[in-house]
Amino acid sequence: MKLSKFLLFLFFVLTASVAVAQSSAELKRKKEALQREIDLLQKNANKAANSKKLTLGEIKSLNAKIGLMQSKISVINSEIKNLDNQIHENTNTVHNLKGQLGQLKKEYGSMIRFAQRNKNAYDKMMFIFAASDFNQAYKRIKYLQQFGQYRKKQADYIQGKQKDLNYKIVILDKNLKEKSSLLHEQENEKNKLGKNKSEQSVVLNRFSKQERLYKQDIASKQKQAAQLERNIRSAIAREIALAKKKAEEEERLAAAKAKAENKPAPTTAAEKSKASGGYLTATPESAKLSAQFEGNRGSLPWPVTMATITQRFGKYKVGQAQNDNDGIDIETQEGAPVRAVFNGTVSTVNSAMGGYFVLIRHGQYFSVYSNLKSASVSSGQTVTTRQNIGVAGHEDGRPIVKFQIWRGTVPQNPEAWLGGK
Template identity: 35%
Template sequence: MCKGYFFILIIFLTSFFSVTAQNKAELQEKKKRTLQKINEAENILKQTTKQKKSTLGQLSAINQQIKTRSQLISAIESEIDLLDSEISEIDLLYDALDSDLENLKEEYARMIYGLSKNNSSYGKLAFLFSAESFNQFLMRMKYLQQYSEARKTQVNQIQTVQELLKENRLSKQTKRVEQEILLNEQIAENEKLQSLKDKQSNVIAELGEKENLLIAEIEKNKRAAVEISNLIDKLIAAEASKASDTRVENTPEGKILSASFAENKNRLPWPVNQGFISQGFGEQNHPVLRQVVIKNNGINIQTQANESVKVVFDGVVTFEGSVRDMAGSVVIIQHGEYRTVYTNIKNVSVKRGDQVKAGQSIGQVYTNSEGLSEMKFQVRQGAKVLNPEIWLSKK
């Protein structure tokens, strides 16, 4: 065995465990974010269940809980798979090191046996002084030195391998304990997930008995959506009636703002600190009335009571007020050729014409009689509706 072999082995071990440590850190960070989402959804669910009756808000919170707990279980499974991989690698390394240790011991035994034969014959001095020339004497002295160094190296290599084997055994025991903890965690999460699915089925069944009320709610939301679209159309028409060079999107400041807004796609902050998307963009099946297709010009974000609503980008308020069939207020902010729309807001703190900055609070999320705190958020480019989800940063 040579020193180079151990150098390569140690480099390999260091590299392997460095990579797995990085993967584990990434998984744990993902798990941490998922747990935060679960805590948010749990708090929101508690708020909606205070009403002691099944509501769409409660169903949305349950659906989010199911989604996030499924993600958590997936993260746990990935951690278990990573540990399996680590343990398998440790077993392979252990077997290789154990085999190398046996070879090293055999080599060392042969070396000691050869040296004892030399010693029993005439000893080191006799071996040196029986040289026929001075050059041969020097060569024999060098040979004995190398032989002595080889013995020391062999002993060091044996000790190094024994230490690595000991570390591997301890590492494997530790990882087995980690794995057992994760398996128990996975079982507990699966039980919680099944409980949520049972609750989901019960809520859907209860809501299914309120079909007329649900349809009435859908129609009210449709009328409110049309009112907002008409309102934006009027704002666009009013802007278009101005001289070309005075229109906001055509001014130097407006062009800079438009370009800057576009550059921040996928990076805009959320309009609320906590919450989840309870209804996505575009056409989708109703969560209870499966035969009914609903259309959303933005996204609905369900959050907690009194959650602050914040501006996602610098701009100017072009509308603040109420809309028919919507309990809360509507705020529209222009960012050059783009607009963001915030609905279902109470305690509005801005007015038309105000210059606002990203992160500035403009009010709070309105909570309805069913305990649902949900705002609606839209992004428009002119009259074109855009999917807000691909504009907001990932949570």
């Protein structure tokens, strides 16, 4: 019964250890990914440091770096918490193993003393011959044999327990060293964060004092963003108009065919569009592509391989100016290739904001890639997931790609659609 309980306890300890190990590995990967993003921002900042003029990109990049550093500290805290749990579990296991080992040695000592008292062959023979009948004598012979075997098994079991105990002590020592290293890393990251927050305070104070000088720059960027949005909405409207025209033409041909064959009129394009959410899904092909795109929500690849979000989706303020972002701004590597996030057809390739923007249709969904230095696709071209469509351009001296996802004429938050980096 005691052995069964111990084996059950050992099973739970091992299961918990595997789960913690997996969690620790995930935290380590996440921490490394965050550090890569921090390094990318710092590298871009070093390149842009020659410019004496404070830019909005510098403020956004610094804010993003501080957010990443805070996330990294949070991950380190989670790693420390995991290690604390492991240390607690391993300490309990060591105590249990020591207690069991002590009990086993005590029981083994009793067996050895009994064996010493009865080691004489004459005593063993007397023990057997003292049996009341042959059956009892046979049982006594078997008992002596089993006793010797059991004693050997117990000795082996004690050695195994000792090895388990030594192994757990080594693991516990390793846990304690890892925790010490993580605490040191945490302290370093907090110091770096403090320096960056001081830098942020200086930059924001400088911006606040010179905000009037930046109003023209902010107004220019707002104007460019508004023009880009008009271009995107216009391109989407054209796609809807073309889809409607195609659907109505197919309806006309289908109605004529049904009339010639004296059959009931088929479902109209208007009815189809109402049922499916628009003319963009009026055909089976576009409806299928829309469903596939929706099915990949949360797992779409990023448009660039190295990416850090410097401006998120929705409303934000720069000084006193209120802005609205229909997508996300992604800071990336110099000359980074920009990739399609899903299969689709290129609807528009146009110039905007001193660069290019590419709009790709995925059924009733659209993905938009703007602030491109160059585009390597053309309108009407079919593209596949992760196919290169252009090269990242610059904004405020930094390589930036502006990425959006639209469902018809409604912008979506891209972060909800993109998967892990």
